[in-house]
Structures are given as C-alpha cells and as structure tokens.
Amino acid sequence: MSTSSPAATTPFPTPTLYAAERGLTLENVALADIATDFGTPTYVYSRAALTAAFESWRNALGGRGLVCYAVKANSNLGILSVFARLGAGFDIVSGGELARVLAAGGDAGKVVFSGVGKSRDEMRQALEAGIRCFNIESAAELDRLDAVAGELGRKAPIALRVNPDVDPKTHPYISTGLKSNKFGVAFGEALALYRRAASLPNLKVSGIACHIGSQLLDPAPVAEAAAKVLELVDQLAADGITLEHIDLGGGLGIRYRDETPPSVAEYLAPLLKVFEGRNEELCFEPGRSLVGNAGLLLTRVEYLKHGEEKNFAIVDAAMNDLARPALYDAYHEAVAVTPAGVAAQCYEIVGPICESGDFLAHDRQLALREGDLVALLSAGAYGMTMSSNYNTRPRAAEVIVDGDRVLLVRERETVAALYAGERRIDD
Numbered sequence: 001m002s003t004s005s006p007a008a009t010t011p012f013p014t015p016t017l018y019a020a021e022r023g024l025t026l027e028n029v030a031l032a033d034i035a036t037d038f039g040t041p042t043y044v045y046s047r048a049a050l051t052a053a054f055e056s057w058r059n060a061l062g063g064r065g066l067v068c069y070a071v072k073a074n075s076n077l078g079i080l081s082v083f084a085r086l087g088a089g090f091d092i093v094s095g096g097e098l099a100r101v102l103a104a105g106g107d108a109g110k111v112v113f114s115g116v117g118k119s120r121d122e123m124r125q126a127l128e129a130g131i132r133c134f135n136i137e138s139a140a141e142l143d144r145l146d147a148v149a150g151e152l153g154r155k156a157p158i159a160l161r162v163n164p165d166v167d168p169k170t171h172p173y174i175s176t177g178l179k180s181n182k183f184g185v186a187f188g189e190a191l192a193l194y195r196r197a198a199s200l201p202n203l204k205v206s207g208i209a210c211h212i213g214s215q216l217l218d219p220a221p222v223a224e225a226a227a228k229v230l231e232l233v234d235q236l237a238a239d240g241i242t243l244e245h246i247d248l249g250g251g252l253g254i255r256y257r258d259e260t261p262p263s264v265a266e267y268l269a270p271l272l273k274v275f276e277g278r279n280e281e282l283c284f285e286p287g288r289s290l291v292g293n294a295g296l297l298l299t300r301v302e303y304l305k306h307g308e309e310k311n312f313a314i315v316d317a318a319m320n321d322l323a324r325p326a327l328y329d330a331y332h333e334a335v336a337v338t339p340a341g342v343a344a345q346c347y348e349i350v351g352p353i354c355e356s357g358d359f360l361a362h363d364r365q366l367a368l369r370e371g372d373l374v375a376l377l378s379a380g381a382y383g384m385t386m387s388s389n390y391n392t393r394p395r396a397a398e399v400i401v402d403g404d405r406v407l408l409v410r411e412r413e414t415v416a417a418l419y420a421g422e423r424r425i426d427d
Contacts, residue, residue, distance in 0.1 A: 017046075017296075023338035024375060028404040031298055031337045035373050038397050039412060040300040041317035043384050044375075047402040049294035050082050057286055058086075060265040064272060068112055070250050070287030071097040073381040078400050078409030079291060080104035089132065091250070091285035095122035098129060108132075112247065112283065114161065114209070116141075123148040127156060135161045135209040135247065137184055142197055149202035158197060159207035159247055162190045162232065164225040166212050184210075187228065191235055198241050205241055207283070208233060211249025214288060217261050222251065223270040230274060243280055250286035254293050256378045257331045264289065288381040295380025297322050297396070298337070299360075301372045302352070311347050313368055318351025319358040320390040322376060322383050326357045334361045337373035349374065353391050384410075389418055 022030040026046055034044055057067045068089035071080065075097060080090070081104040089110030090101045101111060111131040113122075116138065123145055126134065136142050136158050149156040163184030185193055198205050210229045212221060226248055233243055248271060253261040261267075268284075275282060299317035306312075324330035334349055347368065349361040360376055368374070387395050394413035399406050 023373070024335065026296075027401045029401050029406055031375060032373060034399060034401075034406060035298055035300065035337075037406065038399055038408065040298055040373070041315075041321050041396040042298045042412075043295055043379065043396055043398040043410075044298050045079065045291070045295040045380055045398070045400045045409075047082060047400050050079060050291065050400075051086065053290045053294060054083060054086050054088060056264040057284065057290070060263075060268045061272075061282070061284070065282030065284060066110065066245075068110065068283055068285045069290055070285045071101060072385060073287030074291045074295070074383070075100050075385055076398055076409050077104045078398070078407065080106060082400070083290070089283070091287075095119070095125045098122075098126055098131070102129065112159075112209075112285070114211075114285075118145075120144065120148055123156075124152065127152055127154050131157075133157045133159050133206050133245070133247075135159050136197075137161050139185075139193055139196070142193065142200070142203070146200040146202045155202055155204045157204045157206040159205075159209045159243075159245070160185050160190055160193060160197070161209040161211065162187055162229060164210055164212065164228045166221050166225040166228070187232070190232055191239075194236055194241055195239065205243070207243050207245035207247055207280070208236075209247035209249070209283075211247075211251065211285065214251050215253040216251040216267075217253045217259055219262060219267045219270050222248065222267075223274055226271050226274045230278075233280070245281040245283050246275065246278075247283040247285065250284055250289070252286055252289040254289055254378060254381075257333065261289075290381075292381035293378050295378075295383065297332075297376040297379040297383060299374050299376065301368055301370055301374065304347075304368060304370055311345050313347040313349045313366065313374070315349060315351060315360070315374060317360060317376070317396070318353040318391075318393065319355065319360075320353060320388045320393050321351070321396050322360060322379060323386045323388070324382055325360050326355075327386070332361060332379055333377040334364045334366065335375045335377060336366050336368060337375055340367040340369050340372055342367050342369060349376075353393070389413075392418060394418060 017026050024031045066089045068091040069083045070091045084106040090106050091112050092098050093115035108129040108131050112133045113126050114135040145156050161184040197203050212225050252267050299315040301313050303314040319326040344365045344367040351358045397412040398410035400409050
C-alpha cells in the first residue's frame with residue numbers, strides 16, 4: 001500500500017486515498033470538496049477500488065467459475081451497476097434485492113437466491129425473472145418451492161446449502177456453518193434430501209452450496225468445508241445425481257485495523273486445488289472483500305467535549321449511519337481529513353443519538369477542532385445497508401468517485417420523506 005500520508009500504516013481503503021495539500025483525496029477528488037458539495041454524513045466509494053477488487057476475484061479464478069456479488073454487503077444501484085457492467089453475478093437474500101439487481105442492469109440468469117425465509121411471493125418473483133438457482137436451506141423450503149414452481153408451470157433450479165459444521169474462527173454473529181447456526185441443511189441429512197429433491201416434479205437439481213461465515217482470514221477452514229462438500233458431490237454422483245455447479249460462498253475478510261487477510265489468489269488457491277480436474281462450475285459469493293475497503297463514511301465534528309475521564313468528539317454521523325461498532329464492537333480507522341494545527345488528543349468518537357451505545361470509535365489519537373472532517377474507513381460493506389432512521393434521522397447521501405468525477409448515487413433523505421407514508425389521527 002502506497003500513500004503520501006505521514007501515517008503510512010493507516011489502512012486506507014484504496015492506495016489512491018492520500019494526504020494532499022487539500023487534505024485526504026480519494027482518486028482525484030478532495031474529501032473536503034465532497035463534504036462542501038454534498039454535506040455530511042456521506043458515504044464515499046471509489047469506482048477504481050470496486051473494479052480492482054472484482055477483477056482480483058475474476059483473475060484468481062482464471063475462468064474457472066462465476067463471481068456472484070453478495071448484494072447484502074452494499075445494495076446501492078450505483079455499486080450494483082458497476083459490478084453488472086463488469087459481468088458479475090449476484091447473490092441475493094430477498095425479493096427486494098432481486099428488484100435492485102434488475103434495476104441496476106444485472107443479469108437474472110446469474111442470480112443465486114440464498115436465505116432461510118423465502119416467501120411464496122419472492123419465489124414467484126424469482127422464477128418469473130428466470131434466476132440461475134435457489135439455494136435451499138430446509139426441507140420445508142424445498143416443498144414450498146416445488147409447489148410454487150408447479151403453480152407457475154416451471155422447473156425451479158435448486159442447490160442445497162449444506163452445513164458442514166466447520167468452525168470459521170470469526171465473530172459468532174457472522175459464523176454461519178456450525179451446527180448451532182440457523183443456516184443450511186445438516187450435512188448428515190443432505191444426501192436423503194437431495195434424493196427427495198430429485199424426485200419432485202417441479203425442481204431441477206443443479207448444484208450444491210456451502211458458506212461458513214464472513215470476515216475469514218484463514219483459507220484452511222473453507223478448504224476443509226470444500227473437501228467435505230466434494231465427498232457429498234461424489235456420493236450424489238454415485239446415486240445418479242450429477243451436479244452442474246458448486247457454490248462455496250464468500251467470506252474473505254479485509255483489513256480493518258491490523259488484520260493480515262490473504263490475497264484473493266491466496267484464499268482461492270487451496271480451494272481450487274481441492275476441485276482440480278473437476279467438471280463442475282465453481283461459484284463464489286464475495287461481498288465484504290469487494291466493497292469493504294472501497295468505501296468510507298465522511299462525517300463532521302459538531303462539538304469537542306472534554307470530560308474528567310474522557311474526551312468526546314461528537315460528530316454528525318451516528319450508530320444509525322454505521323451500526324457495526326455498536327453491533328459487533330467493530331473497529332473502523334478514523335482519520336482527520338485536513339491538518340488541524342492543534343495537538344492530538346485521545347477521543348471517543350460518538351454521535352448525537354440518545355444511546356450510550358452510539359459510538360463510532362474508541363480511544364483515537366486525533367488532532368481535531370470543531371467543524372473538522374473525519375473519515376471512517378473500511379465502511380463500504382454493511383454500512384449503508386444496515387443503516388436506519390432511529391431518532392428520526394435521515395439516512396446519509398452516497399457518492400461514487402470516478403477519477404475526477406463525483407457521482408451522486410443516493411440523495412440524502414429528508415425528514416418529510418421519513419413520515420410521508422404515515423397518517424395522523426385528527427378526531
């Protein structure tokens with residue numbers, strides 16, 4: 001990573017974010033100019049970083065499989081359209097996400113539908129759109145999809161999401177492949193359920209899926225899960241059930257603080273070795289590794305409050321804008337956008353929300369004045385998609401920087417829009 005910042009160890013989301021005369025710059029645009037033009041808080045993404053991240057997956061696969069972006073990581077139409085233009089597939093978990101993919105120009109034939117609670121309406125929507133595959137997570141879902149497909153006179157392509165009971169060694173809230181998790185079909189039940197699926201008239205057995213968790217920093221557990229999946233694939237073949245694709249999920253982690261995640265090529269190498277010489281198409285569903293370090297949250301200091309035990313930098317972003325710190329105790333690097341000309345102090349970076357859990361960063365050494373801008377880095381994944389309107393706070397604007405252009409891809413919400421669908425009682 002190369003920057004011209006004195007703090008060269010700061011995990012900037014992209015090598016093109018650096019300290020210039022006008023402060024931090026993303027690609028060819030000063031963040032201070034973005035704040036002037038669009039206000040704060042604002043999510044800012046780099047198109048170059050999005051493109052480079054996707055191409056790292058595609059190049060590492062070398063034509064061996066399909067990269068399906070996990071829409072839940074960041075579902076903005078601007079970001080989806082960047083990936084659609086690059087030829088990405090998409091991993092969705094709701095009918096709303098499918099609608100977004102199609103609105104962004106995505107190919108329904110490259111969409112896989114995951115999630116444990118698909119409704120009948122969502123199934124109909126996906127079948128009518130002609131998606132690539134449903135990742136089935138229970139016997140009850142299998143029966144429901146067979147019935148819905150029959151009503152429409154269609155055959156639904158399916159894969160079972162198999163739970164291999166492999167510990168991904170990640171945060172318990174984002175672990176998905178253990179026996180105790182709600183996701184997937186138990187490994188020991190999968191063979192019988194595949195036989196049942198093959199007998200149902202309105203289903204077409206297409207593949208198998210496995211996803212053990214997110215923010216993975218070691219490829220070994222994923223390779224272990226892949227080897228277990230391959231055993232099941234061969235058992236199915238012996239039963240006359242031949243699969244067209246194997247979906248190994250996503251999960252590759254990123255650097256937030258001092259993590260040392262493998263490169264995409266390093267992450268995929270042991271997996272590709274497991275499937276060397278196989279005919280099945282491989283499918284991956286990365287989310288965080290495509291968008292996490294391509295984005296930041298730009299916020300402005302409202303007040304500096306110096307207490308007896310702690311100093312607080314009260315900013316105009318809050319837990320409703322970036323929930324990860326409050327939800328996971330997650331770390332996001334906080335960087336002053338412009339030199340303040342004052343001594344650095346240790347600050348708690350907090351928002352205006354009336355909750356003690358409304359914090360964005362703990363114990364950060366920053367040189368700040370009231371009115372200064374702060375960039376919260378590595379915020380491209382699970383930032384805007386997990387935001388809310390708590391305390392009747394309009395959600396942030398979103399922009400994509402493309403060279404020297406700044407493209408507004410979401411207007412800032414207004415308070416009036418938040419209650420436009422509500423009705424008061426006048427009698």
